[in-house]
Amino acid sequence: MLWIALHLPTLSLESFAATLGSLRHALPLALLQGQRIAAVNRVALQLGVKPGFKRATALALAPQLRFGQADAAREAQALRAMAHAALAFTPMVALDTEAALPCVLLEVRGSLRYFGGLPSLQQQLRAALAPLGHNCRLASAPTALGAALLARWRGGFELGAHVDELSALRQRLDDAPVWLLGPGREHRDALQGMGLHTLGDLRRLPRSGLARRFGEALLNELDRARGDMPDPREALRPEPRFEARVELFERADSSEQLLHGAMLLLAQLVAWAQAQHARISGFTLAMRHERRHRGDTDTPEHTELPLALAEACNDVQHLQLLLRERLARLALPAPTLALRLRCDQLQRSAAPNGELFPTAASAQQGLLRLIERLQARLGPDQVQQPVLCADHRPEHGTAWQPALPQARARLPSTPAQAPPLTRPVWLLPQPLALPEQQSRPLFEGRPLQLLAGPERIEAGWWDGAHAARDYFIAQAHDGALVWVYRQRLPRVEQPGEGWYLHGRFG
Amino acid sequence: MDLLPAAALLAAPETLHPALWRAHQLGRSREAAVRSGFELLDAHLPGGGWPRQALTELLLPHPGVGEMRLLAPALAGIAAAEPPAPRSVMLFDPPAPLCGWALAQLGVDAQRLIVVHGRDGAHGARHLLPSADLLWALEQALKSGQVGAVLAWLPLRLRADALRRLQLAAQSHGGPVFLLRDIEARAQPSPAPLRLALHSAGIDELALRVLKRRGPALMQPLRLALPPVLAPLPRARAEAARLAAAATTRARLGPAAGSATMLSLAE
Numbered sequence: 027m028l029w030i031a032l033h034l035p036t037l038s039l040e041s042f043a044a045t046l047g048s049l050r051h052a053l054p055l056a057l058l059q060g061q062r063i064a065a066v067n068r069v070a071l072q073l074g075v076k077p078g079f080k081r082a083t084a085l086a087l088a089p090q091l092r093f094g095q096a097d098a099a100r101e102a103q104a105l106r107a108m109a110h111a112a113l114a115f116t117p118m119v120a121l122d123t124e125a126a127l128p129c130v131l132l133e134v135r136g137s138l139r140y141f142g143g144l145p146s147l148q149q150q151l152r153a154a155l156a157p158l159g160h161n162c163r164l165a166s167a168p169t170a171l172g173a174a175l176l177a178r179w180r181g182g183f184e185l186g187a188h189v190d191e192l193s194a195l196r197q198r199l200d201d202a203p204v205w206l207l208g209p210g211r212e213h214r215d216a217l218q219g220m221g222l223h224t225l226g227d228l229r230r231l232p233r234s235g236l237a238r239r240f241g242e243a244l245l246n247e248l249d250r251a252r253g254d255m256p257d258p259r260e261a262l263r264p265e266p267r268f269e270a271r272v273e274l275f276e277r278a279d280s281s282e283q284l285l286h287g288a289m290l291l292l293a294q295l296v297a298w299a300q301a302q303h304a305r306i307s308g309f310t311l312a313m314r315h316e317r318r319h320r321g322d323t324d325t326p327e328h329t330e331l332p333l334a335l336a337e338a339c340n341d342v343q344h345l346q347l348l349l350r351e352r353l354a355r356l357a358l359p360a361p362t363l364a365l366r367l368r369c370d371q372l373q374r375s376a377a378p379n380g381e382l383f384p385t386a387a388s389a390q391q392g393l394l395r396l397i398e399r400l401q402a403r404l405g406p407d408q409v410q411q412p413v414l415c416a417d418h419r420p421e422h423g424t425a426w427q428p429a430l431p432q433a434r435a436r437l438p439s440t441p442a443q444a445p446p447l448t449r450p451v452w453l454l455p456q457p458l459a460l461p462e463q464q465s466r467p468l469f470e471g472r473p474l475q476l477l478a479g480p481e482r483i484e485a486g487w488w489d490g491a492h493a494a495r496d497y498f499i500a501q502a503h504d505g506a507l508v509w510v511y512r513q514r515l516p517r518v519e520q521p522g523e524g525w526y527l528h529g530r531f532g
Numbered sequence: 533m534d535l536l537p538a539a540a541l542l543a544a545p546e547t548l549h550p551a552l553w554r555a556h557q558l559g560r561s562r563e564a565a566v567r568s569g570f571e572l573l574d575a576h577l578p579g580g581g582w583p584r585q586a587l588t589e590l591l592l593p594h595p596g597v598g599e600m601r602l603l604a605p606a607l608a609g610i611a612a613a614e615p616p617a618p619r620s621v622m623l624f625d626p627p628a629p630l631c632g633w634a635l636a637q638l639g640v641d642a643q644r645l646i647v648v649h650g651r652d653g654a655h656g657a658r659h660l661l662p663s664a665d666l667l668w669a670l671e672q673a674l675k676s677g678q679v680g681a682v683l684a685w686l687p688l689r690l691r692a693d694a695l696r697r698l699q700l701a702a703q704s705h706g707g708p709v710f711l712l713r714d715i716e717a718r719a720q721p722s723p724a725p726l727r728l729a730l731h732s733a734g735i736d737e738l739a740l741r742v743l744k745r746r747g748p749a750l751m752q753p754l755r756l757a758l759p760p761v762l763a764p765l766p767r768a769r770a771e772a773a774r775l776a777a778a779a780t781t782r783a784r785l786g787p788a789a790g791s792a793t794m795l796s797l798a799e
Contacts, residue, residue, distance in 0.1 A: 396678050413632070424632035448637065451635060455629055
């Protein structure tokens with residue numbers, strides 16, 4: 027067994043900072059616990075604010091300091107996303123949710139060979155976790171708890187501690203401070219008072235006496251860390267449906283602000299989908315709005331933005347692009363306070379192969395993404411594809427449907443026809459009534475010269491759009507060919523023979 | 533590698549680089565051009581066909597002079613089989629609803645067509661100014677490099693920087709890009725390296741004037757025989773009628789013209 031422990035020392039502060047959007051690197055931030063400051067970011071540290079200060083002291087030093095409260099649910103969500111991302115490396119991922127020092131544990135003995143050894147695995151792990159934007163410390167050891175203790179121990183392991191042998195781990199742990207153990211923190215003052223500073227000091231004392239004074243738990247944890255006692259862990263399984271929320275620090279008025287919050291959720295969503303080796307085929311972003319005043323019932327509480335993808339994918343960039351275009355189109359009734367992202371539409375199938383050279387499949391996929399992007403901004407009905415229908419009436423011969431691949435039926439291949447062309451390329455949306463002169467149609471004030479025809483089209487008596495027309499090919503005065511027709515059955519309200527222009531031979 | 537003698541280089545400097553050509557020669561391009569399907573036209577286009585990775589502007593008095601029949605052979609080739617795969621043809625803001633059957637008759641596979649309308653909708657009013665959304669969509673399509681050919685109907689009033697952006701975006705697009713605009717745009721400058729003016733020149737014939745190309749100016753318009761609309765018989769009949777009408781006009785004008793000359797002589 028070889029465990030890697032990921033310790034997230036500043037998880038609460040980072041998950042709070044993420045709700046601030048793009049401002050988070052520029053503003054001094056501090057996390058409050060009661061009336062004291064628990065953690066500060068780099069900007070605040072430069073202003074002289076340190077953890078442990080009182081709120082008033084900190085405000086005196088840095089009036090622009092922003093305070094946040096630790097939120098257990100928010101932290102758990104961030105930690106779960108880290109665990110999901112880690113699931114790409116091993117099926118055995120466990121969470122060590124000890125109150126103040128959260129850890130993700132991975133058993134990687136079986137994956138070492140595949141990922142090319144421990145250093146390479148750790149590098150890839152860091153790269154996979156980078157999009158989630160958390161500062162993490164790695165350690166590896168033969169026992170789960172041993173790895174977790176090493177990762178939490180700040181002393182001298184800037185790059186993380188890596189111990190391969192059980193004996194070496196035991197040696198290291200002898201120097202570790204007692205407060206690393208959970209029960210050790212509870213009894214910290216008592217242990218200090220007895221002159222017990224390291225785990226080695228603890229181990230040299232008689233066990234029964236220790237157990238009587240500090241409880242069995244302390245010794246149990248020590249034994250599990252040293253590998254003297256079995257330490258079974260339960261593997262984490264991703265939930266069947268994803269739901270994550272983020273409370274924005276400030277109410278968001280613009281779609282750009284919303285996008286910052288949504289990006290955080292999207293990164294977590296992609297980690298969740300990747301952990302299940304599935305691809306996302308759609309999700310819903312819900313925005314909770316601020317009420318304008320109490321008893322305001324006009325403003326809806328939520329706006330939901332469902333997003334369906336033409337082709338399932340796990341590409342954060344692509345999802346972001348789609349969401350950006352959709353958000354830009356959306357008119358929100360009120361400022362947004364919180365975002366929630368839900369997803370239960372996953373496509374579980376083998377991932378498509380990556381291609382080195384352009385192929386038909388990759389070209390098709392690239393085109394789909396383009397269409398999706400255009401439809402996200404312009405609307406699905408603005409990007410269309412023609413469908414040929416077997417109907418003699420020209421206006422019913424071509425139907426238009428949104429260019430979406432699933433909705434597209436396989437069309438019968440059109441028979442290759444030899445010239446001449448019998449239909450014009452451009453059809454007028456409405457046939458244009460032409461005036462007449464000596465029973466010849468006039469177009470733009472000049473008589474049309476009929477060259478060929480008539481071609482009789484009579485159809486549609488069954489669906490109420492009866493057409494009985496004689497079509498002619500005519501030449502306009504500038505030489506261009508147009509398609510005109512004469513109503514076969516003159517209407518009572520329209521005297522004359524009823525000439526209409528219906529198309530142009532483009 | 534031995535260098536060419538300086539004298540030979542001076543005699544033929546165009547061999548130095550594909551972007552070089554002499555004023556009396558046609559320009560070349562590094563990429564093979566798309567055959568237009570008209571031999572006469574290919575002979576007068578730089579590179580021997582429609583250029584790739586660059587804008588081609590077609591200026592016409594009104595839609596329906598034969599522009600689709602002019603482009604159809606090239607589009608059919610792109611949509612049918614061009615390595616690595618048949619590619620799509622995207623049409624932006626066409627001026628009227630398209631008839632799919634007509635395109636099928638011209639050999640363009642309807643399944644490969646994608647029509648993009650600006651925000652105003654399929655039958656929205658034509659505006660003098662292009663919608664920002666349409667230009668955005670056009671640029672996205674060009675930049676993605678996934679589309680086989682692009683046809684865009686752009687309005688007359690178009691800012692020069694918008695055209696320049698499109699020309700830059702076209703460089704990552706592997707196929708031809710045709711911008712169809714009103715003939716009035718002839719007087720406006722354009723970054724497109726190839727500009728053609730189209731006119732109808734009779735039944736199933738198109739007169740094509742080269743306004744700008746990489747090569748010497750071409751004075752005479754080219755007359756191209758388009759894929760015919762008329763069957764041979766009506767066509768022959770129409771030709772005969774036209775000739776007869778011309779003859780009668782000449783016969784009617786003949787004596788009058790003669791008497792006018794007589795009058796001027798008498799004075």
